[in-house]
Amino acid sequence: MAVAGDRILAVGSYEELKAIAGRWAEVHDLGGQVAVPGFNDSHMHLINLGQGMDGVDLSKARSVSDLVRLGQEYLRQNQDRAWIIGRGFNEETFAEKELPAKEDLDRISRDLPVFFTRVCGHICAVNSKALELAEINTNTDDPPGGSVDRALETGEPTGILRENAIDLVRRNIPSPTVEDLKRAIRSASRLAASLGLTTVQSNDLHGTRTLINRLEAYAQLAEAGELPIRVELQATMPTPEELRAYLELRKAHPTLGGKVTLGPLKLYTDGSLGGRTAALTRPYADDPATSGLPIFAQEELDELVAIAAEANLQVAVHAIGDRAIDMVMDSCEKAKRAQKDWTARPRIIHAQITRRDQLERMAKLGIVCDIQPIFVPTDLHFVEARVGRELAEFSYAWKTMARLGVPTAGGSDSPVEPCNPLWGMHAAITRRDQSGYPEEGWHPEERLTAKEALALFTAGSAYAAHEEGIKGSLSAGKLADFTVLPEDITQVDPDRLLTMKVTATYVGGQIV
Numbered sequence: 001m002a003v004a005g006d007r008i009l010a011v012g013s014y015e016e017l018k019a020i021a022g023r024w025a026e027v028h029d030l031g032g033q034v035a036v037p038g039f040n041d042s043h044m045h046l047i048n049l050g051q052g053m054d055g056v057d058l059s060k061a062r063s064v065s066d067l068v069r070l071g072q073e074y075l076r077q078n079q080d081r082a083w084i085i086g087r088g089f090n091e092e093t094f095a096e097k098e099l100p101a102k103e104d105l106d107r108i109s110r111d112l113p114v115f116f117t118r119v120c121g122h123i124c125a126v127n128s129k130a131l132e133l134a135e136i137n138t139n140t141d142d143p144p145g146g147s148v149d150r151a152l153e154t155g156e157p158t159g160i161l162r163e164n165a166i167d168l169v170r171r172n173i174p175s176p177t178v179e180d181l182k183r184a185i186r187s188a189s190r191l192a193a194s195l196g197l198t199t200v201q202s203n204d205l206h207g208t209r210t211l212i213n214r215l216e217a218y219a220q221l222a223e224a225g226e227l228p229i230r231v232e233l234q235a236t237m238p239t240p241e242e243l244r245a246y247l248e249l250r251k252a253h254p255t256l257g258g259k260v261t262l263g264p265l266k267l268y269t270d271g272s273l274g275g276r277t278a279a280l281t282r283p284y285a286d287d288p289a290t291s292g293l294p295i296f297a298q299e300e301l302d303e304l305v306a307i308a309a310e311a312n313l314q315v316a317v318h319a320i321g322d323r324a325i326d327m328v329m330d331s332c333e334k335a336k337r338a339q340k341d342w343t344a345r346p347r348i349i350h351a352q353i354t355r356r357d358q359l360e361r362m363a364k365l366g367i368v369c370d371i372q373p374i375f376v377p378t379d380l381h382f383v384e385a386r387v388g389r390e391l392a393e394f395s396y397a398w399k400t401m402a403r404l405g406v407p408t409a410g411g412s413d414s415p416v417e418p419c420n421p422l423w424g425m426h427a428a429i430t431r432r433d434q435s436g437y438p439e440e441g442w443h444p445e446e447r448l449t450a451k452e453a454l455a456l457f458t459a460g461s462a463y464a465a466h467e468e469g470i471k472g473s474l475s476a477g478k479l480a481d482f483t484v485l486p487e488d489i490t491q492v493d494p495d496r497l498l499t500m501k502v503t504a505t506y507v508g509g510q511i512v
């Protein structure tokens, strides 16, 4: 492969390329290793990932007392913190299988607020101090689209907050400065580059309140050449006013200096499966009192998608449950009918609990699914119990999507799951967890080939972002973004992907 500037000049035999490149060309011999198109994560949260690297890592907690111990240790080592912030716990992996209570977190601190986010990002556990600062008590009403868990008898908040109720506490956390944000982006983007990622599509913009600081952090890093990888920002703008402000901004600043671009409107239509807030068309099999929590009314979602369509802006909508997915498709179909020149491909992020008829409708509407194969090793342990056998049947149905012509893109939703694309590919190929369970794979008929799995994280993610002309394959004219691996991942035992290390990552022809 011959590279000139930041582009691929030609691909061919050594002799052919030597003739094109001339005698002064710099030669990098990969010594029998393998170059693949740069990995591209189609949906993640780079700033959250970086901030998490700075807070309490709760992913290793296997009980509530573990959680408390990790918080106490962190506090001992970080005495200057005004808030104890952590993320990544999952009570499904706890011995007691129960969410922590505020009394548990009070054992970390009574004076400092403690704010722990569940692995899914849709449920938080806080201590008494955090509730007090947020003025959440027995008299507090649930905010629209959210709920405060309460003790049955007293009605007293337990310390568990769901969906929009999380903001009642989160808004008291002092906002990070531009320097804080730069630190988070620096560490997360270096981690991403070390894992072979050359592009991440990152959902780092949330409403207009924090927009300017976040854009400023990215712009400064891009200007100073401190950003190793390309970042396309996905913007959550949940009201028409915020969406219009984002459209204005996008018009004025189509890029933020080279490696950073302003991408699609990202909306959330439901929560998570782990937290039983994903919106289903039927009650949860293991909790018939609920069928999940749609975040928008249909008309609200219609309006936002219509505004985006009018500006030919892409929409990428978080939808996990089949009811939420129906809502997104309804909105997209209406917007397509009203706006014939809406050429931006609509995307559904996650698209987990799907019915067969929905997969067919996706193909018809040209909807791209942003899937996270790495969710399967986590979710396979509880999906069927949650949603019942019938709904589980065509869920995480990647092979069926491919067969029906639904384009798919690979991502991690990091920090929800680790952003190592090789682990994502392993999950797509085996549909097993990393301990090898279940041996034949969970719904093995939906396994992908290694080639298909690689395509998810390269060509698939490029297509989702309308960048198939410049990314996703190693061919003349495309950006020289590529990843060097010690072995050909389409030929090795898939379990090898769990330990394989990336040799080098090139972005725009430069080693990063």
Ligand SMILES: [Zn+2]
Binding pocket: 043, 044, 045, 203, 413
């Ligand atoms: Zn996400």
